[in-house]
Amino acid sequence: MMHTEGMLKEGALKGKTIIVTGGGTGLGKSMGLYFLKLGANLVITSRKLDVLQGTAREMEKETGGTVLAVSCDVREIDQVESLFDQAEAAFGKVDGVLNNAAGNFISPTERLSTNAFNTVIDIVLKGSANVTMTAGKRWIQNKQKGTFLNIVTTYAWTGSGYVVPSAAAKAGVLAMTRSLAVEWAKYNIRSNAIAPGPFPTEGAWSRLLPGDLVKKFDPAKKVPVGRVGEHQELANLAAYLMSDYSSYVNGEVITIDGGEWLQGAGEFNNLEAIPQEMWDMLEASRGKKP
Numbered sequence: 001m002m003h004t005e006g007m008l009k010e011g012a013l014k015g016k017t018i019i020v021t022g023g024g025t026g027l028g029k030s031m032g033l034y035f036l037k038l039g040a041n042l043v044i045t046s047r048k049l050d051v052l053q054g055t056a057r058e059m060e061k062e063t064g065g066t067v068l069a070v071s072c073d074v075r076e077i078d079q080v081e082s083l084f085d086q087a088e089a090a091f092g093k094v095d096g097v098l099n100n101a102a103g104n105f106i107s108p109t110e111r112l113s114t115n116a117f118n119t120v121i122d123i124v125l126k127g128s129a130n131v132t133m134t135a136g137k138r139w140i141q142n143k144q145k146g147t148f149l150n151i152v153t154t155y156a157w158t159g160s161g162y163v164v165p166s167a168a169a170k171a172g173v174l175a176m177t178r179s180l181a182v183e184w185a186k187y188n189i190r191s192n193a194i195a196p197g198p199f200p201t202e203g204a205w206s207r208l209l210p211g212d213l214v215k216k217f218d219p220a221k222k223v224p225v226g227r228v229g230e231h232q233e234l235a236n237l238a239a240y241l242m243s244d245y246s247s248y249v250n251g252e253v254i255t256i257d258g259g260e261w262l263q264g265a266g267e268f269n270n271l272e273a274i275p276q277e278m279w280d281m282l283e284a285s286r287g288k289k290p
């Protein structure tokens, strides 16, 4: 067994139609591809139709599954409604939504314009709300069960400098996840979230850590298990939370970060820097043998 292998049983998502926002590239693409491998019908969305169509063709070729590519800016409610109309027309119904689309600017907060701040809030918080409200209203009206999975981040609860609009927006998405997990459970709608740590992607990494920054701030160095994540590890967790195997998991946020955020949080974790010889000396000074 390898951590880079798919984990769920074949056909675990058979018969389900799942929408992945931001599904044309990066982590959204990896999670969507695994849903497809597990038998789901997949709908991928972003603003770039050409990228989506390329990804859809590539995925269909690899799996023999069906992928619908729909251009949709999650900030625009009309486009979100049209996305659901198209998904329902193609597959009959939608069963799951992965709110993955995001926007983020790494910047000292005082350098951000009002419009920059609003742009991130609009995509991350209001965009996720647009998609969630549209899906939820339809599911409730059709008396149909549904599953939400929202991608957040560990700084949704710790906060983080230099990504303040993103932190505020993701905190909002997490609150929405937990709130609806309770309010909409009676409609057979579950809501969960994943907080991924560092998983390399072409887009976000080159944007958030441009040029040499990725070498200077090597994300693997901050992770107690000593490495960054493999996309399949995230896809395994996402597929589980999207599948009926997790029917009793509701309102949960699962962190998958190799221990990264706790590394920064634990008061004495920096004692990692103390070499064994120094511990030996400290122990000897207490009168014990090393």
Ligand code: COA
Binding pocket: 102, 103, 104, 105, 106, 107, 112, 113, 114, 115, 116, 117, 119, 123, 203, 204, 207
């Ligand atoms: N840092 C700070 N401000 C920035 C910025 C940056 N890197 N890039 C854009 N802005 C500002 C713009 O100057 C503008 O503000 P202004 O009108 O006051 O000048 C505002 O943000 C909106 O920019 P604009 O380019 O018009 O936004 P957009 O809606 O076309 O695109 C994104 C915004 C986030 C969708 C786009 O940058 C994008 O596609 N990013 C990649 C996706 C992403 O970030 N994923 C997250 C991975 S974690």
